[in-house]
Amino acid sequence: MGSVVESTNKEVNGSVAVKNPTVVFVLGGPGSGKGTQCTNIVQHFGYTHLSAGDLLRAEIKSGSENGTMIQNMIKEGKIVPSEVTIKLLQRAMLESGNDKFLIDGFPRNEENRAAFEEVTKIEPAFVLFFDCPEEEMERRLLSRNQGREDDNIETIRKRFKVFLESSLPVIEHYTAREKVRKIDAGRPVEEVFESVKAVFTPKDEKAD
Ligand SMILES: Nc1ncnc2c1ncn2[C@@H]1O[C@H](COP(=O)(O)OP(=O)(O)OP(=O)(O)O)[C@@H](O)[C@H]1O
């Protein structure tokens, strides 16, 4: 027997989708600490963490027909076409059995944003934006040591350029709609999480 969430899934644009999901987009430059903080949020607030980058890397490993294209885009720090990433996100949302999602590293450009809205009809509850100085992000990425092909100085510089040119406009789009919760991410992990917790804690549960 499926979970309550599965049994109330609905059809959107010809495919099955989670009914009335709560979606928080988690954005910020490369190395700003999105993944690190998402792990903490999952433990405290019961969300499912979906990293667009992780889903794309898993797709390469799975030997999918899109694998080579995705690998080349990631090496160049470029944004994979929305159609591919949205399908991966939709599948992961359904498979999770949950209805609360942190969507990390998406939407990365205007095409991602508009396509997700068009295909899924989902409006994010809010956008968590990790604001971090570039020199700090560079330091973190160069010492991450997870064997990522894009954590080298040449690709890191390309990723910073894509962030400034393509991802910041998405944050501006949501800022204009009062959806952005900006966090100073240049501080130690625990301090950043204190600010994150305040965003996720309902107002009536906050201490005076
Ligand atoms: N507040 C922090 N202070 C110092 N180091 C941090 C902080 N947050 C994360 N890190 C470290 O910085 C590196 C990058 O963090 P993380 O992977 O969470 O960033 P990200 O924004 O998800 O990056 P990407 O977009 O490249 O996937 C990791 O090695 C992590 O342990």
Ligand SMILES: Nc1ccn([C@@H]2O[C@H](COP(=O)(O)O)[C@@H](O)[C@H]2O)c(=O)n1
């Ligand atoms: N919406 C997205 C997200 C990521 N990518 C590609 O993956 C790379 C790594 O992303 P991280 O979030 O794990 O840093 C990124 O540089 C892009 O090449 C994407 O195409 N679309």
